[in-house]
Amino acid sequence: MAIILNLETATTNCSVSISKDGKTLSLKEDHDKNYSHAERLHIYIDKVIKEAGIDIHELDAIAISKGPGSYTGLRIGVSAAKGLCFALDKPLISVSTLEALSHQVTCTEGFIVPMLDARRMEVYSGVFDFKYNQIRETEAQILNESSFNTYLEQGNVFFIGNGVEKTKTLISHRNAVFIEDKLPSSKEMSSLAYNKYKINNFEDVAYFEPYYLKDFVALKPKS
Numbered sequence: 001m002a003i004i005l006n007l008e009t010a011t012t013n014c015s016v017s018i019s020k021d022g023k024t025l026s027l028k029e030d031h032d033k034n035y036s037h038a039e040r041l042h043i044y045i046d047k048v049i050k051e052a053g054i055d056i057h058e059l060d061a062i063a064i065s066k067g068p069g070s071y072t073g074l075r076i077g078v079s080a081a082k083g084l085c086f087a088l089d090k091p092l093i094s095v096s097t098l099e100a101l102s103h104q105v106t107c108t109e110g111f112i113v114p115m116l117d118a119r120r121m122e123v124y125s126g127v128f129d130f131k132y133n134q135i136r137e138t139e140a141q142i143l144n145e146s147s148f149n150t151y152l153e154q155g156n157v158f159f160i161g162n163g164v165e166k167t168k169t170l171i172s173h174r175n176a177v178f179i180e181d182k183l184p185s186s187k188e189m190s191s192l193a194y195n196k197y198k199i200n201n202f203e204d205v206a207y208f209e210p211y212y213l214k215d216f217v218a219l220k221p222k223s
Contacts, residue, residue, distance in 0.1 A: 008100070010065050059090055064093070095193055105160055147171060159179065
């Protein structure tokens with residue numbers, strides 16, 4: 001048996017869940033359009049633990065969504081996860097943000113493209129088959145009208161994530177299916193984290209860093 005705390009902070013959705021043997025017991029998230037992780041993350045952790053009816057010391061592991069995504073969001077999530085691991089002496093599990101997002105799509109053929117908004121016309125994306133096997137590595141790419149044509153010519157391509165809004169303005173292929181208003185959630189982390197737990201696929205708590213994909217660039221505040 002494994003009870004795992006899952007933390008998802010890669011986008012504006014501050015999402016926390018408790019899972020047991022890969023099944024989600026409790027979930028708290030906000031889907032806010034603004035980043036609220038610093039204010040809400042630890043409050044949500046307390047709430048899901050209470051809702052699940054467990055003591056925090058009963059946790060077997062802490063799982064963190066490792067990115068890519070927001071630099072600040074990832075830093076907050078990883079810092080919280082590391083702090084809990086050190087305090088409770090529990091292992092750390094990392095879950096690919098895009099892989100977890102792909103599991104929000106259910107299909108029997110075609111491809112799944114989870115994508116997160118980056119700057120301007122850029123997205124972080126990966127390509128998965130309908131069985132959730134990653135068939136193209138995660139990339140930071142600038143979109144254009146021919147993006148993903150290799151997959152679109154073979155069948156339906158399901159685009160999901162907050163990168164969809166800009167993508168649908170460029171791609172009009174008949175096989176493109178746009179799933180809007182979806183963000184990564186700790187709910188889909190449950191089974192992925194458990195699979196890693198079963199094979200002791202843990203991170204080094206001291207040295208683990210989020211998967212930023214790109215270097216952080218500070219933007220000037222709008223006047």
